[in-house]
Amino acid sequence: MTLDQMKAKAEQIQRDINMILAGIDPKEIGGAVNWADLKCVDVSISLMDDSWCATVEEASPSATELATYIHIGLQRLGHGEVWVRCDW
Incomplete structure (x- = not known):
């Protein structure tokens, strides 16, 4: 995957997460x-292992229900495994 492809995928994941958040x-x-x-x-x-991580701000790191909801939503949109990290 080229750098441009990685950037495009990251931007799509970000847009999809914000769409998921808007619908909760x-x-x-x-x-x-x-x-x-x-x-x-x-x-x-x-x-190291080609794993994706998304950071969602304005939620406690212990907001596991939110992280799981986003993770499942991303899987439904075809993103596969994306680790979701919540942070203030």
Whole structure:
């Protein structure tokens, strides 16, 4: 995969995560989340094992329900395995 292809994939993952976030009913997801500013701010790839990681800000690192919801949504959109990390 070329650098341009990796960047395009990262941008698509970011757009898809923000779309998923826009469709969530906050009453359905538990955990400490600032729903007003919640968004994907970064997507990276590990050069060691080609794994993808997306960072979603304005949610507690312990917001596992949210991370799992996003992960499943990404799989449904065909992204395969993307690790979702929540951070303040």
